[in-house]
Amino acid sequence: ALREYGYKCVPAIGELRQPVWPAEVYGSISHCGTTALAVVSRQPIGIDIEEIFSVQTARELTDNIITPAEHERLADCGLAFSLALT
Structure with missing residues (x-):
């Protein structure tokens, strides 16, 4: 996701295993089962994916x-x- 903004790196990993995004970039990562999503933005953003309840x-x-x-x-x-x- 960072490549879209010209970055050639992956987020650093913080003490609590959270992604540490480059300055001026907001991002969010979510995963469920075999699916993972990552988004970045210049504005705060968040995503979440879940399996649909039966x-x-x-x-x-x-x-x-x-x-x-x-x-x-x-x-x-x-x-x-x-x-x-x-």
Whole structure:
């Protein structure tokens, strides 16, 4: 991702194994399973990828991770509930 901005390096690795981006560059890295993404920008940016919850997992987690109002919003958003919850 840094090559798009003219850098010929990879981010350094910080004490907590976080990427240390060059000055004036913001970046984010995410991975899940066999997929990894990296983005850089001149503005703060963040990405996250996750496996989509199964219908069963969504049912099991719902009451523990969202409020009834959030549940209503997700149910009305036009996506499958398990996708929206993920």
